[in-house]
Amino acid sequence: MKFERLAVIGCGLMGGSFALALKQAGLVTHVAGFSASESTRQKALDLGVIDAACGSAAQAVDGADLVLLAVPVGATEEALRSIAPHLANNALLMDVGSTKSDVVAAARAALGERLPCFVPAHPIAGKEKAGVEHAEAALYQACITILTPLPENTLSQISKAQQIWEAVGSHVHTMSAQQHDTTFAAVSHLPHLLAFAYMQGLAAQHDGAQHVSFAGPGFRDFSRIAASDPAIWRDILLSNRAEVLTQVAHFKQALSAFESALHDKDTAALNRMVTLASDLRSRWHPRSKRAAP
Amino acid sequence: MKFERLAVIGCGLMGGSFALALKQAGLVTHVAGFSASESTRQKALDLGVIDAACGSAAQAVDGADLVLLAVPVGATEEALRSIAPHLANNALLMDVGSTKSDVVAAARAALGERLPCFVPAHPIAGKEKAGVEHAEAALYQACITILTPLPENTLSQISKAQQIWEAVGSHVHTMSAQQHDTTFAAVSHLPHLLAFAYMQGLAAQHDGAQHVSFAGPGFRDFSRIAASDPAIWRDILLSNRAEVLTQVAHFKQALSAFESALHDKDTAALNRMVTLASDLRSRWHPRSKRAAP
Numbered sequence: 001m002k003f004e005r006l007a008v009i010g011c012g013l014m015g016g017s018f019a020l021a022l023k024q025a026g027l028v029t030h031v032a033g034f035s036a037s038e039s040t041r042q043k044a045l046d047l048g049v050i051d052a053a054c055g056s057a058a059q060a061v062d063g064a065d066l067v068l069l070a071v072p073v074g075a076t077e078e079a080l081r082s083i084a085p086h087l088a089n090n091a092l093l094m095d096v097g098s099t100k101s102d103v104v105a106a107a108r109a110a111l112g113e114r115l116p117c118f119v120p121a122h123p124i125a126g127k128e129k130a131g132v133e134h135a136e137a138a139l140y141q142a143c144i145t146i147l148t149p150l151p152e153n154t155l156s157q158i159s160k161a162q163q164i165w166e167a168v169g170s171h172v173h174t175m176s177a178q179q180h181d182t183t184f185a186a187v188s189h190l191p192h193l194l195a196f197a198y199m200q201g202l203a204a205q206h207d208g209a210q211h212v213s214f215a216g217p218g219f220r221d222f223s224r225i226a227a228s229d230p231a232i233w234r235d236i237l238l239s240n241r242a243e244v245l246t247q248v249a250h251f252k253q254a255l256s257a258f259e260s261a262l263h264d265k266d267t268a269a270l271n272r273m274v275t276l277a278s279d280l281r282s283r284w285h286p287r288s289k290r291a292a293p
Numbered sequence: 294m295k296f297e298r299l300a301v302i303g304c305g306l307m308g309g310s311f312a313l314a315l316k317q318a319g320l321v322t323h324v325a326g327f328s329a330s331e332s333t334r335q336k337a338l339d340l341g342v343i344d345a346a347c348g349s350a351a352q353a354v355d356g357a358d359l360v361l362l363a364v365p366v367g368a369t370e371e372a373l374r375s376i377a378p379h380l381a382n383n384a385l386l387m388d389v390g391s392t393k394s395d396v397v398a399a400a401r402a403a404l405g406e407r408l409p410c411f412v413p414a415h416p417i418a419g420k421e422k423a424g425v426e427h428a429e430a431a432l433y434q435a436c437i438t439i440l441t442p443l444p445e446n447t448l449s450q451i452s453k454a455q456q457i458w459e460a461v462g463s464h465v466h467t468m469s470a471q472q473h474d475t476t477f478a479a480v481s482h483l484p485h486l487l488a489f490a491y492m493q494g495l496a497a498q499h500d501g502a503q504h505v506s507f508a509g510p511g512f513r514d515f516s517r518i519a520a521s522d523p524a525i526w527r528d529i530l531l532s533n534r535a536e537v538l539t540q541v542a543h544f545k546q547a548l549s550a551f552e553s554a555l556h557d558k559d560t561a562a563l564n565r566m567v568t569l570a571s572d573l574r575s576r577w578h579p580r581s582k583r584a585a586p
Contacts, residue, residue, distance in 0.1 A: 124509035144507065173507070186495060187508035191515040193551055194487055199570035201540075201547035202479060212573070213580055214437065214466070215480035216417035221514040222484040226574040230567040237563060241555045247494075248552055254494035258486055259541055262534045270530060274523040277492035280505070281520040286513060287506055 001163055003028045007064035009057050009079055011035040011044035013127065014096045015070030016135025019049050021168035022066075024137040034060040044132045058086045066164075067117075069095040074235035077106035080118075087114045092160055094121040098184065098232075100148045100177035102239040107150075116152040119161040121145055122180065123170055124188075130229035141169035144287055148177040171287070185243035190251060192233055193244060195226035294456055296321045300357035302350050302372055304328040304337035306420065307389045308363030309428025312342050314461035315359075317430040327353040328425075337425045351379045359457075360410075362388040367528035370399035373411075380407045385453055387414040391477065391525075393441045393470035395532040400443075409445040412454040414438055415473065416463055417481075423522035434462035437580055441470040464580070478536035483544060485526055486537060488519035 006022060008015040011033045022028040033050030034057045035041045041053035054060035061067055061083045071079050076097060087093065093114075097103045100120050107118045125143040127134060145165040149158045162172045175183070202208040212219075237244055254273075261269040299315060301308040304326045315321040326343030327350045328334045334346035347353035354360055354376045364372050369390060380386060386407075390396045393413050400411045418436040420427060438458040442451045455465045468476075495501040505512075530537055547566075554562040 124507070126511075144509065146507070182500070183504045183507050186498070186501070186504040187512045191491065191512055194491060194548070195515060195574075196567050196570040197547040197551050198484065198487060198544060199573050200550070200566055201543040203569055203573050204547065205479070205543060207475070208479070211476045211479040212577055214417070214439070214476050215577070216437065216579070217419075218518045219480045219484055220579060221517045222488060223574050223577075224514050225511045226570045228571060230564060230571045233571075234560065234564045234567050237551075237555060237567075238558060238560060241558070245552065245555055248548070250498060251491060251494040252548075254490040254497065255487070255541070255545075257493070258490050258530075259538065262530060262538055265531060265534070267527065267531060271523060271527045273493055274489050274527050274530075276496055277489040277519045278521060278523045278526075280492050280496050281488075281516050284505055284508070284516075286509070 001027065001160065001167075003066040004030065005064045005066070006031045007060040007067045008033045008050060008070060009060060009067065009083065010070035011040055011050060011132050012070060013130050013132065013134050013139070014123070014125075015068055016044060016047075016049045016132040017125075017137065017139035018068050018070065018096070018168070020135055020137035021140055022164070025167045027164065027167055028066065032060040032064065040132060047132060047135070049132055049135055057082045061086045061091075064088065065091050067091055067093040069093065072232050072235040073097040073099050073103060073239045076103050077110050080107055080110035084111050084114050087111075087117055089114075089117075091117050092119065092157055093117040094119050094161055094164075096121060096123055097239075098122060098188065098236045099239040100146075100180045104148070104150065104177050115150065116154065116157070118150065119153055119157055120148045120150070120177065121161060121165065122148075122184075123165065125170075126228075130232065138169070140165070143170050145170040145172050146180055147172060147174045148180050149174065181240050181243050185240055185247045189236060189240055189244045190247040192225050192228060193237060193248065194251065195223050196233070199223060199226045294320065294453065294460075296359040297323065298357045298359070299324045300353040300360045301326045301343060301363060302353060302360065302376065303363035304333055304343060304425050305363060306423050306425065306427050306432070307416070307418075308361055309337055309340075309342040309425040310418075310430065310432035311361050311363065311389070311461070313428055313430035314433055315457070318460045320457065320460055321359065325353040325357065333425060340425060340428070342425055342428055350375045354379045354384075357381065358384050360384055360386045362386065365525050365528040366390040366392050366396060366532045369396050370403050373400055373403035377404050377407050380404075380410055382407075382410075384410050385412065385450055386410040387412050387454055387457075389414060389416055391415060391481065391529045392532040393439075393473040397441070397443065397470050408443065409447065409450070411443065412446055412450055413441045413443070413470065414454060414458065415441075415477075416458065418463075419521075423525065431462070433458070436463050438463040438465050439473055440465060440467045441473050442467060474533050474536050478533055478540045482529060482533055482537045483540040485518050485521060486530060486541065487544065488516050489526070492516060492519045
């Protein structure tokens with residue numbers, strides 16, 4: 001498996017890392033990149049992440065046999081519309097979006113007869129630092145990548161997609177877009193929302209900045225994801241809003257139970273709830289490490 | 294500065310690490326340890342954390358010129374009552390409790406004329422793994438330790454306390470017990486409560502375990518503190534409940550604003566709030582690293 005021309009639409013952390021990883025794996029000859037910002041395109045070129053900086057998404061996609069869309073999910077439909085007429089019939093098109101139902105709907109609306117080219121993908125990787133300057137070939141090593149194939153995809157396309165993600169070190173799982181969105185609302189989108197709300201709640205306090213200056217390692221890890229890229233996360237939360245709001249409701253119910261126990265000085269109830277939470281978290285191990293050889 | 298006999302009441306992660314750190318710094322000749330559990334005492338002895346395992350707190354404290362109380366905060370008053378009659382007049386007594394107003398009230402109730410011996414301390418260190426088997430001499434390296442001295446303390450006692458924590462690598466700050474409890478409700482107790490409630494909210498869902506199996510690095514860091522020792526944290530939350538409930542109220546207000554923005558698909562509001570949270574978290578750096586030489 002080798003691709004002549006990879007087009008990366010959105011040369012940020014995710015797109016840039018994909019380009020570097022495919023180069024390192026020897027899977028691609030030439031990488032054409034497009035980003036809306038000219039300075040980002042130039043930076044990606046200067047860093048050797050892409051081989052050619054294109055003036056439009058259409059130009060990047062022309063002649064590409066592999067296309068990766070790596071833009072904030074809110075920009076998906078517009079980006080797909082702009083590349084659809086230029087997409088080769090046999091090209092493989094993937095995205096890296098953190099939500100899937102919305103992305104699939106955008107693809108159905110935008111891609112027309114090129115819909116079968118598109119195998120939706122979500123690599124569970126990232127850092128709180130965005131931008132092509134943080135891109136690295138190892139970003140997808142030992143991470144999970146979820147594929148949510150369309151009924152229109154051919155088995156050969158799906159298998160090609162799987163092989164690519166495995167070639168960059170990722171463990172591939174397949175599920176429906178709906179199941180993906182429910183799962184990641186629970187284990188990713190809600191934690192981000194809670195971390196954002198936590199920081200917002202601190203910022204609203206007169207002494208918030210003073211408090212934060214004494215924070216230790218618990219705060220550091222708990223709030224790390226609050227430093228994530230705002231545009232990316234605004235889009236993810238909006239894109240998966242129904243599932244996210246369902247998860248918020250589950251969380252608020254649990255929080256109320258803790259509040260009541262504190263109000264009532266109910267040591268037994270508090271003990272039970274903290275123990276259950278601690279046990280569940282202690283038993284958790286990342287799937288990617290479990291699955292690793 | 295050198296102590297003849299350190300008594301550690303509660304030979305767990307915190308107490309055990311303190312003993313190891315003082316030995317490594319050459320500050321102590323002999324360490325006597327007491328834990329309610331005989332097997333814990335024996336383990337601490339076998340691991341070389343303590344030099345003598347005592348059958349009671351009173352016995353451990355007899356003849357000690359330095360005493361560290363390292364039990365769950367809910368057990369503070371009873372422990373102080375049991376050692377008060379055996380405490381030497383010139384001994385320095387410290388604790389490691391994560392709350393301070395409650396601990397000071399317990400000391401006032403229990404210590405009688407030995408109250409001036411007690412310099413309340415809170416080293417901002419720990420791991421999610423409790424127990425003497427995880428104790429290490431380096432635990433307090435580069436952490437912050439808060440002292441909340443009593444009006445009854447002598448300057449010489451306070452200075453001795455400060456030197457001890459500095460000798461084990463800690464950066465010492467002094468504040469009132471009330472200020473301590475407000476600050477740590479905001480930057481430690483609330484994050485723990487939210488992480489517990491988050492895990493509890495997952496556990497209550499039919500597919501919770503399945504969801505969690507797909508979780509990645511964001512979940513890992515966000516929920517790490519939910520694996521903390523249940524007895525320790527039940528006590529901390531109860532001990533500082535008024536401040537914790539105030540912080541929960543701040544948080545709920547922020548969470549409501551996020552919920553409304555999602556309900557209303559208010560992209561601008563969501564963008565503003567996520568950006569504020571992300572900026573605040575991005576600007577944060579741990580004080581201990583800033584303060585390090």
